[in-house]
């Protein structure tokens with residue numbers, strides 16, 4: 001199972017300061033709908049100028065950071081991508097299978113940590 005890390009402090013330039021942060025709204029929507037995925041709030045994924053931001057990760061798999069997420073438009077995109085990621089062996093999914101928003105707004109992919117070697 002893959003984990004969705006969602007930045008709850010993301011705010012886009014045009015958002016009014018008093019409004020609930022879009023990142024927090026994105027997190028709430030994903031948490032409510034992702035009954036089969038773990039959704040974890042985090043404070044800043046260092047992608048602030050391209051917010052909202054979420055990352056999909058799992059042990060032994062590539063991690064993907066996705067930006068420009070709209071809490072009203074892209075919840076299903078991230079759920080679909082996290083499920084694809086979870087079903088893959090190594091986190092690598094076919095480009096054509098990814099939701100269009102994910103294809104166009106992947107900020108980074110990070111290789112999995114090497115598995116510690118067994119002591120000889």
Ligand code: FES
Nearest residue numbers: 007010045047048
């Ligand atoms: S505040 Fe969300 S990535 Fe920095």
